[in-house]
Structures are given as structure tokens and as C-alpha cells.
Amino acid sequence: MLCPITRRGLFNAGGLGIFVLELIIALLGLGVSVQTALSPPPPPPRFDLTEPSHDLFRSKSLHDVKVQQSFAFDNVNRRLFVAQRRDGSSDTAGDLCITQLDFDGNYVGYMYLTDFGHGVAFGAQGVGSSTYLWTEVEASSSGYGKKLARFKFTSGSTLSSTSSALTKFTPVSEATEHTCSIDPVNNNLVVRYSLSDGKHIAVYGLADAANGDFSSPLADFKQPSLGSLSPTFQGYAAYGQYLYVLTGNSYDLTGGEVNSQVTSINMNTGAIAQGPVLTRAGSTLTYREPEGMAIYQTGAGEVRLFLGFASGEVGDRRSNLFYKNVLV
Known part of the structure; x- marks a missing residue:
């Protein structure tokens, strides 16, 4: 708990x-x-999802041109990473591109990952001056990773799922898919995994997980039904005992209507705490597909819940990040 x-x-x-x-x-x-x-x-603080969102940046280019899938902050070294499917690869190949940006959205570097997964979520862990990424790995026939991997981000390099530079984990032995996210404030690893009855969420201490110890989850529950306007799952992030989930579709599918929603879940009970709440962050963007969530804590101590959206035209998709910062 x-x-x-x-x-x-x-x-x-x-x-x-x-x-x-x-x-x-x-x-x-x-x-x-x-x-x-x-x-x-x-009671522990929870983000008020009805409060407005603020821009970090809009319409920034990534290394490749496909839509972003997710993003993560290294809260120790103040770094930002964005995941997208790799150009020229099929949607089910599991090939990813990780772009590093600065907080103004300027390009810093990239890394290619071969046979990893879909990129729904990932984590960035600062260790000294290095950043270690936590991602899914070993893509199934549907393109989603079966296990988790931890590895050092090295700009300009390409890693395959069989590389010796990876440390692989299977947090839930009977699960067919794993993704993860990091709560950088409380140093927890949040794992979303698939069983025959649907999606589940488990939480582990980050230090224990890095040592391969998944024997004592802090929480473990079945994901409740989400998204009254659209159940399309687009990302998640955790802060303390609350999990935040983003759902919705692009304007191409909705005919220009906003159907993106954010929901908070109490991970001690598995019950919805607030939402789903409609979010109009970036409503004037072209295409506008909700893609990814993450938690970041500023140097001054302010905790922010970030929402990501893809924008732009085919062949020139862009990254857009917004955040909420009101806690209740």
C-alpha cells in the first residue's frame, strides 16, 4: 500500500x-x-484535474517525423526524453527513437531502439551525471514489449533487444506485456502489465526494482474502466499514491472534436479519485493527438503533471508539452 x-x-x-x-x-x-x-x-496531495494547463513548449521537432508516443524527465540531471516509433519501421516492429530535448524544446540528441515496443510510457532515472532509461523490450507480434529493460542513454547509438548493455526484468512472471513509468519525487517504479483479464498496475521501490527485486509491490490492482468519451489509452504517470491516466484520440478520428480526458486513480484502493476530466490543453493544435504523461519537480520544489500531444502533418509531426501544477 x-x-x-x-x-x-x-x-x-x-x-x-x-x-x-x-x-x-x-x-x-x-x-x-x-x-x-x-x-x-x-492526506497526500493530488493534482486538481479541473485546473487549467500551462505550456512548456509547442510544435517542436523530434529526431524522426512520426508522432510522439510518450516522454520522461530525468529529475536529477534536468533532462527530457521523448519516444516515437522509428521512421521506416512498421507499427508492430517495436522499433523506437528516443529524442533528447532541452526544456525549451531544442534538439539535443537521439538514440534508436530495435525490437523494444510501442512506447506507451517509459522512465528516466538519473544516476550521477548519467541517465538510465526504463523501457519495454522484446516486442510481441502486436508491437508491445513483453519485458522491461534498463540501460544507459547514449546519444547517437542504436541498441537491439539482445544487446548486452541491457538489464532485463519480468516484474510479473505471468504477464504478457509490460510498460513502466517513474515517480521521480517518491522514487517509485510504476508498472502496467497485461493478464488474461485485462490491464493491471503495480508499484515498486525504484532501488529494489533496479536490483531485480519485485517481490514486495507497494500496490497492485486491476486498472478500472477509463475515458467516458474514448477509452483509447495514451499514457500514465504517478505521484505519491495517485496514478494519472490520459485517454483520447486525434482530431483526424474525432472530426476536430476534443475528447481527451485525464483521470486520477487512488492506487491504495484502485478506485477513481477524480475524472475523467476533459482537457483542452493545446486545443488549437493541428491533428492534436494525446500522447504521454510524466511527473517533474522543479528546482524550487514545484511538482508538475505533464500532458503530451502530437501535432502537425504527416511527415512532419511535432511535440507539444503542457502541465498542471495545482494540488489539493
Whole structure:
């Protein structure tokens, strides 16, 4: 369970955690009821999905020209990566292009991944001055990755699914597909996986996952039904105990109508907390297909929920990122 306060959280708080424990022991020794002496902790914050979105950038080019699929932030090294299917590859080949941009949307570098997956979501983990990407890998016949892989981002290089530079994981042994996202504030790995009865979500400590330990998920539940206007799944991100999901279609499919929605899910219960809420972020974009979500925390400490959209014409698709920053 992703509880607001855990024993680990208390100990990680250092001196404050020890002080609180000592205070509780002292109060118990005096026969004082802790329930009346200490107020209950406040609920963890959740993004208000009804609040407006703000632009990070619009209409930025990626290394290849297909639509973006997802994006991820390395919150340690302040880097941004965007995934798209590789030019010239079939939609089911699982070949991806990862473009690195700066936060103004300027091109920095790229990496090609062969036989990895669809690119619905991925994570970026800062380790020292390096960035390690977490992606799906070993594409099935439908083009979605069967396992997860972790590897160092190296601009200008190409990795295949059989490369020795990869560390591969199968978090849920019976699952047929895996994708993942990183909560960079709480250092958790969120895994979306497929079983015979549908999609499920599991959460693991990022350090444990990097060591191959998936034995004790912090949460594990079946994904609820999403998207009252369109169930087309377009991305997810997590902050604390809440999962955020983006659904919807491009203007090509909706006839120019906005049907993109954002939903929050309480991962402690598996129940919807808010939504689906219609989002009109980037409503004036051409094509406008919802594509990807991510969490980023600024240097000043502000946590942002990012929404991605593809725009532009065939042969010249562009990347667009927006964010919400109001917590309740």
C-alpha cells in the first residue's frame, strides 16, 4: 500500500522521525492517549484535474517525423526524453527513437531502439551525471514489449533487444506485456502489465526494482474502466499514491472534436479519485493527438503533471508539452 506515512518514511525523515517516535513512547509512558495528543496526518496531495494547463513548449521537432508516443524527465540531471516509433519501421516492429530535448524544446540528441515496443510510457532515472532509461523490450507480434529493460542513454547509438548493455526484468512472471513509468519525487517504479483479464498496475521501490527485486509491490490492482468519451489509452504517470491516466484520440478520428480526458486513480484502493476530466490543453493544435504523461519537480520544489500531444502533418509531426501544477 502507498500510505501517506510509513515506518520507512519516519526513519527516512532522520532526526524528526526519531523525535516523533521518542515523543510517542514518552506519551504512552505517561498514560496519554496518542490519538488525542497527535493530529492525524494530512492526506497526500493530488493534482486538481479541473485546473487549467500551462505550456512548456509547442510544435517542436523530434529526431524522426512520426508522432510522439510518450516522454520522461530525468529529475536529477534536468533532462527530457521523448519516444516515437522509428521512421521506416512498421507499427508492430517495436522499433523506437528516443529524442533528447532541452526544456525549451531544442534538439539535443537521439538514440534508436530495435525490437523494444510501442512506447506507451517509459522512465528516466538519473544516476550521477548519467541517465538510465526504463523501457519495454522484446516486442510481441502486436508491437508491445513483453519485458522491461534498463540501460544507459547514449546519444547517437542504436541498441537491439539482445544487446548486452541491457538489464532485463519480468516484474510479473505471468504477464504478457509490460510498460513502466517513474515517480521521480517518491522514487517509485510504476508498472502496467497485461493478464488474461485485462490491464493491471503495480508499484515498486525504484532501488529494489533496479536490483531485480519485485517481490514486495507497494500496490497492485486491476486498472478500472477509463475515458467516458474514448477509452483509447495514451499514457500514465504517478505521484505519491495517485496514478494519472490520459485517454483520447486525434482530431483526424474525432472530426476536430476534443475528447481527451485525464483521470486520477487512488492506487491504495484502485478506485477513481477524480475524472475523467476533459482537457483542452493545446486545443488549437493541428491533428492534436494525446500522447504521454510524466511527473517533474522543479528546482524550487514545484511538482508538475505533464500532458503530451502530437501535432502537425504527416511527415512532419511535432511535440507539444503542457502541465498542471495545482494540488489539493
